[in-house]
Amino acid sequence: MGSFIKLSNFVRIAPYLELFKEGLIVTVMLSALTVIIGFILGIILAMMRLSNFHPLRFLAVNRHGRLRNSSFLIALSKFNPFSFLATIYVEVLRSTPVIVQIFIIYYGVFGLIDLPGFKIFGFIRFNRFFPGVVALGMNSGAYLCEIIRSGIQSIDGGQNEAARSLGLSGGQTMRYIILPQAIRNILPAIANEFVVIIKESAITYTIGVADIMSAVNAVKGATFLIMEPLLVATAIYFCLCFPTSKIIAYFERRMSRGNKR
Numbered sequence: 331m332g333s334f335i336k337l338s339n340f341v342r343i344a345p346y347l348e349l350f351k352e353g354l355i356v357t358v359m360l361s362a363l364t365v366i367i368g369f370i371l372g373i374i375l376a377m378m379r380l381s382n383f384h385p386l387r388f389l390a391v392n393r394h395g396r397l398r399n400s401s402f403l404i405a406l407s408k409f410n411p412f413s414f415l416a417t418i419y420v421e422v423l424r425s426t427p428v429i430v431q432i433f434i435i436y437y438g439v440f441g442l443i444d445l446p447g448f449k450i451f452g453f454i455r456f457n458r459f460f461p462g463v464v465a466l467g468m469n470s471g472a473y474l475c476e477i478i479r480s481g482i483q484s485i486d487g488g489q490n491e492a493a494r495s496l497g498l499s500g501g502q503t504m505r506y507i508i509l510p511q512a513i514r515n516i517l518p519a520i521a522n523e524f525v526v527i528i529k530e531s532a533i534t535y536t537i538g539v540a541d542i543m544s545a546v547n548a549v550k551g552a553t554f555l556i557m558e559p560l561l562v563a564t565a566i567y568f569c570l571c572f573p574t575s576k577i578i579a580y581f582e583r584r585m586s587r588g589n590k591r
Contacts, residue, residue: 339558346549352453353542354566360531363463365524368470375475378416380482384408423472429533435465436537453540462534470527477519481512521578525571542566
């Protein structure tokens with residue numbers, strides 16, 4: 331196995347460029363679907379964590395409408411099952427390695443389900459690609475939940491009260507007033523998460539997803555070269571991540587113009 335970088339070795343891996351092309355397509359699709367799933371899941375989880383649903387609030391007062399002396403019942407009355415479940419989900423997913431989550435989803439969950447083995451575009455195996463998307467989407471949703479939640483909480487509460495005084499419902503206030511401002515505030519963090527997803531998607535080759543790193547392994551097995559395929563993979567990831575961050579930074583500046591005076 332070659333340990334030194336040689337220009338002649340790049341000629342040897344040239345016949346395998348089609349593998350890198352296919353890996354690039356897989357990585358882009360994997361990242362795009364992960365972002366969509368993660369963003370939708372992140373909004374749902376953020377809404378759950380910020381919800382005001384307390385089904386046991388009646389335990390805080392007695393039949394005469396007075397506050398009880400029991401601190402346990404008062405604490406129980408403040409229990410929010412939506413927020414509790416969302417918090418557990420976020421903390422577990424953020425506190426465990428991505429590769430462990432991928433293995434659990436692939437072997438523990440989808441191992442019990444007979445997924446169809448057809449190929450997308452002739453080279454993407456659905457029964458390996460889909461579990462990878464689900465696992466990465468679930469992981470991304472936990473991080474995006476905290477990003478979105480912090481963005482919503484950064485909006486002045488007076489805007490919510492003003493919207494309600496104008497007759498807007500809670501859902502309309504969140505959709506038309508709070509969320510647009512929150513997303514604008516957290517756009518840099520969302521952009522960073524998107525770039526992280528592109529890079530983290532490389533871990534899915536461990537379950538047989540034919541991404542860029544899978545192409546590296548295939549070339550290494552065929553040519554016994556490692557540094558040259560890794561450099562090609564590095565260049566591809568850079569060409570994906572760097573322009574993406576710049577494009578989102580451009581839209582961030584466009585969106586922030588309305589706040590400048």
